[in-house]
Amino acid sequence: MADYPQLIADSFSGYGHYLLTEVLHPGRGNYYYWLVALSLGFWGLELLWPWRRDQGTFRQDFWLDGFYMFFNYFLFSLIVYNALSNVFVQLFKDGLGLVGIHNLVAVEIGGWPLWARLLTLFVVRDFIQWNVHRLLHRVGWLWAFHQVHHSVEEMGFAAHLRYHPVETVVYRLFEYLPLALIGFGLTDFFLVHLFTLTVGHFNHANLYAPLGPLKYVFNNPQTHLWHHAQELPRARRHGVNFALTLTLWDYLFRTAYVPNEQANLPLGFAGVEHYPATFAAQQLEPFAELTRASRPGPSAPP
Ligand SMILES: [Zn+2]
Numbered sequence: 001m002a003d004y005p006q007l008i009a010d011s012f013s014g015y016g017h018y019l020l021t022e023v024l025h026p027g028r029g030n031y032y033y034w035l036v037a038l039s040l041g042f043w044g045l046e047l048l049w050p051w052r053r054d055q056g057t058f059r060q061d062f063w064l065d066g067f068y069m070f071f072n073y074f075l076f077s078l079i080v081y082n083a084l085s086n087v088f089v090q091l092f093k094d095g096l097g098l099v100g101i102h103n104l105v106a107v108e109i110g111g112w113p114l115w116a117r118l119l120t121l122f123v124v125r126d127f128i129q130w131n132v133h134r135l136l137h138r139v140g141w142l143w144a145f146h147q148v149h150h151s152v153e154e155m156g157f158a159a160h161l162r163y164h165p166v167e168t169v170v171y172r173l174f175e176y177l178p179l180a181l182i183g184f185g186l187t188d189f190f191l192v193h194l195f196t197l198t199v200g201h202f203n204h205a206n207l208y209a210p211l212g213p214l215k216y217v218f219n220n221p222q223t224h225l226w227h228h229a230q231e232l233p234r235a236r237r238h239g240v241n242f243a244l245t246l247t248l249w250d251y252l253f254r255t256a257y258v259p260n261e262q263a264n265l266p267l268g269f270a271g272v273e274h275y276p277a278t279f280a281a282q283q284l285e286p287f288a289e290l291t292r293a294s295r296p297g298p299s300a301p302p
């Protein structure tokens, strides 16, 4: 059995050291500076070629979403996630060890060429995430957390990373086992993370780039804006366009919906104008919402 208190302490100091090293040492393999560079790049494109021309240089919630970017990409890991996930993985391994399983890898793809490994990781992970995203819209308590992302009323690249950190935990829980079964190590993730970060910024950006036939494969601003539409036809009330990176799944499973490429859709959900506007209040709102929902009254996914 692992020494769990030591594991937690090591996780905090290890991640703190990693974050400090990232900030102090710019370089090509550095998430922190890639996030900064990609964000500045998309912001520049939005200012040069805006899809919605009436949107300001600093759109509504620009700074709030900027904070969310760094919080969700870096700080949350420092505060809790890294330790939590290391403990979970160790508990899981110890649990398996108790029943005599010492190697979880079911399909060994370590010998495959790098491009094949990365492509497999990317496609498998994206399909899991598409399914989790559908769950976030279908299950009442998950929707309470996912509402933070849908509280965006004016869309821009930084809205990509406005989400409640509980979402991170939910996504990673669903991803962990399938990815462990195909034997992925953390080092495999860098290029995939960078690519998905780029597409995520892109599909939230205030840019007109519908991609032509590639729209059936990759997410884009014209498709994702409808995911945030406040009003949808009744038959589609549980949501449309759940793609994170690949729209392929939405076209395959008939959840794609882009009736037109209207730039100015009302975004959010019924009552979004009353949703809390600050980071701290948005962190607490899902818990308040669930408390209210446990009493009689309306609180269902859209
Ligand atoms: Zn959503």
Ligand SMILES: [Zn+2]
Pocket: 149, 159, 160, 204, 224, 227, 228
């Ligand atoms: Zn979104």
